[in-house]
Amino acid sequence: MSGIAILCSGQGKQSAAMFDLVASEPTAAPVFALAAGALGGRDPRDLAHQGGDIIHRNDVAQVLCCAAALAVWAAVGSSASRPITVAGYSAGEVPAWAVAGVMDASSAFNLVTRRAALMDEATREPSGLAAIIGLPRDVVDGICRAYGLDVAIVNGPLHLIVGGRAAGLRPALADATARGATRATVLPIHVASHTPALKAVSERLGRLVSETVTDARLPSDVRLVSGIDGASVRGVADGLVKLAAQVSTTIDWTACMDACRASRPARVLELGPGSALSRMMTEFEPGIPARSAADFRSVAGLRRWIEVAS
Template structure:
């Protein structure tokens, strides 16, 4: 039985994820690395609001995904692809090249810091549903906002400065758009407002020695399937200031016909997106299960059925 693995992005992390990361770090003997990189994680007064600061969120989510993957990877028969939504594509690259946890934390932290520095003005992301691209594109031009992620023909993530996002929200409401929601992300990822982060992050990645990809990556950059590390790294850099085509990525995952799609998390938004498109697919998320034992029992049952 083969698996396609999805690594989520920012926006739905919570304090339960903090505790799980601490527990997994202890089990995997990486607590000291976490303490050095993310001392705030061990602050007893850490609040849910603290989890959304970009500098904290990016290395935190990577750490959770890396630990979850280490826990699960030996339980799965065959992995045919990794895919990552926004930040998740960095986790996909790190897990596929099997570099160290310390190196992965460094790369995630640098990405978060450089993107925060590029987005000094108050800004963020907006989820928009119920309008087609032609209609939305006109409003983006009028409000100096930009496409960040295409999820479907009527579902988009838009980035921009705070005042411009407010203006866009008003115009979307006037044309009767079904849903407009501000996301818990503090930077306008994948837009030209991230231009200043591209060159320094390219330097960070090019100075790093990656191993070859052990698992092919179906990228958010148009759904292309990468087998070479250099191609996956270049796509990751390009995404910093260019929109992601998650719609094409999901199409490519479907075309690969995985037996099971497993979302590493945090959250289960990517699983829901895929199920909306293909209700027949066997899709689950780590966060669907209360315990790892429950998840592992489910995986074992699916693989036994296949036999």
């Protein structure tokens, strides 16, 4: 095994500590400046420390998650040996394209800002996502049909994220609990991401990404994984179609983890707030060391851990 696999987190795990590792790193300063521009001049580090509901608001959360991934990558990316495999979870798929070298950080922030705005504009009534753990897909599909919801993300055979109107989420979770779910909880995400409710957003976003990423090429030593199905992005144009479609299409994260495993990396590193993806990867493939940047107390320590994969 050689190289490293990079997983870019989506929304949900923002916290006051999300930028602590690289808050003072000179190499991360340009990323924070771009993020501040996308947040109307507010420094993302200050917003994170402020905490509260604002850091989970869709338009803010997507920018914060993009900043978390790209700030760490700016600080440690030069330590990563090639080849690399890159996959992004939900909103994390946009910064994943920047980590892969297909777009620059400025384009990534522009895209997540516009993506969030389109999603908010299309959300005309209270909506969101919820996790249902411990029930098989066919049972969850039945619950979704009963309450007007859709499966948004497949994290495993018994770990599903569902989305739709808030009015349908809570009774659906009560039903799931009654059927034996080990966990059924609303997530701090207020749009029905990756469901047909946002189909119009995918169509508008498709036109936008084609304008944002022009004449781009995928580096030969990078494998970029599509969030929808775990397939490798072979051509930028086709990949952008999927990147736009994922806003309203179920994400098969299990397939993404399988694609990362198939690339046989020496290590897997999660960029972004929290450590949910690295934990899932460890459960999925215990034989490959997986850590989150959030696990480290210093950039130097993270660099040393990455360099072992060389």
